[in-house]
Amino acid sequence: MSGVHVACRLPLADFVLEADLTLPGRGVTALFGPSGSGKTTLLRCVAGLARGAGRVEINGECWQDDARRFFLPTHRRALGYVFQEASLFAHLSVRANLEFGLKRIPAAERKVGWDAALELLGIGHLLERGTEALSGGERQRVAIARALLTSPRLLLMDEPLAALDARRKHEILPYLERLHDELAIPVLYVSHSPDEVARLADHLVLLEQGQVLASGPTGEVLTRLDLPLARDEEAAVRVDARVLSHDEAYQLTCLGFAGGHIQVTRKALAVGAPARIKIQARDVSIALAGDNRSSIVNRLPARIVGFGEAAHPAQCLVSLDVAGTPLLARITHLSRDQLGLVEGMMVVAQIKSVALLG
């Protein structure tokens, strides 16, 4: 059976962690929720570092099944684990850290090559250093490479960016996006940053007080108005697009996605190249169909799916459907009433700005 199945029950200090999840067998699944919601504990249960009651099965390989009294200890699970702080072995050089896991993997089972891992994380020049001499971002990249070199069947990442400042985060995010594109294994990624989730996750699991509030494709979960995510100041959706063409005269690049196309300022990307874009709810406004004149270039026909409350009482959230692609807009109650917006109505979503990810 393909896919990742995790059933776990574990009483914690303040609540009971209870999850029964079926997740995609490849791509990044984000475990998202506020601090202390049980995300890390759930990840530790999957790794066997914590002992919850239940079942863990990764693409047909069983790691734990309490019904059969079966529990594989952590060191016999083919997983990679990246901790919040890099946790490199202080008594070993970077090279010896990388070799620590690798040397225990029989040559025939090595799927991630030494050179490939070094190149993917950009750490070839650090090999002979001691771990003390590395920056926070470098350490975390070494830790990720060290985990990958064990050729895991599942990669677990526990807020790998949380301990880094904003600059280091931006230094390491492109590497994580490359991981996402090049690895054929499932990744469970714990995060409490909506931005990271929007950038990296294909599938999203929302946890609160140990309970699973939602589990589904990222776009769907991010735009569900009954969930706290949409209410976040930084609420956004991610759209997977592709470069259609460049307009040299106006210095614009046209990106196509399932629901239409969108123009952004000229990017140095080849025609046909994939481009992930992020559209924040606060950058989307709504106009009535008919009047086409506006300084806003990107105007997409959309259907209103529903309304939800925003963090500020003056505002509300509008969930939109752009020919199959979900979009989120944050507008004032005043505009909603003045425009007479109702569910099911066709409107124009005006997108003021778009962020290209990666």
Place this chain on the structure above:
Amino acid sequence: MHLSVDDWSAIRLTLELASIVTVLLLIIGTPIAWWLARSRSPLRGVVGAIVSLPIVLPPTVLGFYLLVLMGPHGAVGRFTEALGLGRLPFTFTGLVVASILYSLPFVVQPVQNAFMAMGDRPLEVAATLRASPLRTFFTVALPLARPGFITAAILGFAHTVGEFGVVLMIGGNIPDKTRVISMQIYNHVEALEYGQAHGLAALLLGFSFVVLLALYTVGGARNTLGAGR
């Protein structure tokens, strides 16, 4: 300062005793320290207290009970006789056994502290990199606890060199067999040979100072000891 042949013999015997005891203590003390650092057993407190007893117990009390236990009517004595090993009191082997018990806390505690200070994380990391618990112990826990082991070895050695009461109770004063430096100083004072006593006493004083100096230097250098290779 002139040292007699007997003095040199006492010095040689003391160094031999302290070396053997230190090596054995590191072997015996490490698993005890590991268990004390990582076990959640309710027996932890009891075992910890027993191991630490020699810190507060007068050495004569420890020596007295060892004498009784290892003597002809004691459980250990009968056991060693049944094995054909003879009796332990007033032998070098007896002195080794007594010194191990006497110096145990001085080796166990620094190692235990080092194991506790490293926390669970390095062991968990090793497990996620496919290292078995045994391999993790040897390739991660032991190297990371190195400063603790250095402290333990120095303290165990020095404490054994300095023991007197236990030796007095079970070792006696047999030249070349159980007469260690501290006993020899006692002999000199008894015989009113203050000059001779001074020679050995000054030697021990200097030794103790150098040991503590080394300890504090190593302690201060702990960060560099853990880093790199």
